[in-house]
Amino acid sequence: MTVLDAASPVPAETLAAAPRPDHLLVAEMVQRGSRVLDVGCGDGDLLRLLVERRGVDGRGIELSQSGVNASVAHGLSVVQGDADADLMHYPDDAFDYVILSQTLQATRRPKQVVEDLLRIGRRAIVSFPNFGHWRTRLQFLAEGRMPQNVNLPETWYDTPNIHLCTIGDFVDLVEMMGARMERAIALDATGRPVRVNAPWWFWNLFGAQGVFLLTRK
Numbered sequence: 001m002t003v004l005d006a007a008s009p010v011p012a013e014t015l016a017a018a019p020r021p022d023h024l025l026v027a028e029m030v031q032r033g034s035r036v037l038d039v040g041c042g043d044g045d046l047l048r049l050l051v052e053r054r055g056v057d058g059r060g061i062e063l064s065q066s067g068v069n070a071s072v073a074h075g076l077s078v079v080q081g082d083a084d085a086d087l088m089h090y091p092d093d094a095f096d097y098v099i100l101s102q103t104l105q106a107t108r109r110p111k112q113v114v115e116d117l118l119r120i121g122r123r124a125i126v127s128f129p130n131f132g133h134w135r136t137r138l139q140f141l142a143e144g145r146m147p148q149n150v151n152l153p154e155t156w157y158d159t160p161n162i163h164l165c166t167i168g169d170f171v172d173l174v175e176m177m178g179a180r181m182e183r184a185i186a187l188d189a190t191g192r193p194v195r196v197n198a199p200w201w202f203w204n205l206f207g208a209q210g211v212f213l214l215t216r217k
Contacts, residue, residue: 019049021191022127022211026101029125029183029213030054034096037061037120039083039113040103044071051076059095061086084108087116095121102209104128104170110163111173118179118216127211132166132204135189150189151208168204174214183213 019027023046030036034056038047041060044067050056060078062068071078083100084107098121100113105128107113117124129151130136139147148155152164165173167186174181186194186207194207203210 019045022101022187022209023049025185025187025193025211026050026099026125026127027054029211030056030097030099033057035094037090037095037098039087039098039100039117040106041071041076041078041101042067044074044076044078046099046101047071047076047078048074056097083113083116087113087120090116090120092119093122097121097123097125099125101125101127102129105164106162108162110165111177114173114179114214115177118177118214122215123182124179124214125212126170126214127209128165128170129209130167130186130204130207131164132168133189133208134205135208149208166204167207167210168200170210170212171200174212178217179214180217181212182215185211187211 026046027049030050032054036050036056036058038058038060041047041062044060047058047060051058058076060071060076061081061083062071062078063080063082065080068078068080083103098117100117104110104113104126114124114126135149136147186203187209188194188206189208194203
């Protein structure tokens, strides 16, 4: 066992292995042993966390071939597919949870995608960067250019994001769809939860990203 004191540098592999705060939050929302579909699973980091720590029966769908290859290399069951086009082929109630992590803003038809999540899964977990965060607003106001930050790292001409929304926008969408928010948490720029009992406008201003656990009414 390697012991690190305060003066010892943390090895790069240790830092790389630390799960993202939003991934840990999503994992905490998923019951052990559940059937899970991770839509837009990337290289499989979240799906692997769920398999290892929550013992889920996990499946994934990912648009990029490189993401599929990385996931399969880690022993995960992931197929190549498009959330906008391929979710319609999944049967109703096929999974206990369907997860869309940091992918909603890159879909062409976000409302239809969320509807499909709630049809395919008994519960849906959706996380996304909040375009209403105060730093994003300030950068846009002060510089007059499309914002770039930790949650929105790409330049406007390279970004896959086509439907950026705020936490307030998403809450309105959920209410319009008639779904129920079983849990809702906003994370600040460091990945820590914003004050739980705050009103929506407070989350919309200070939450860098939102994580929502949804069910059908």
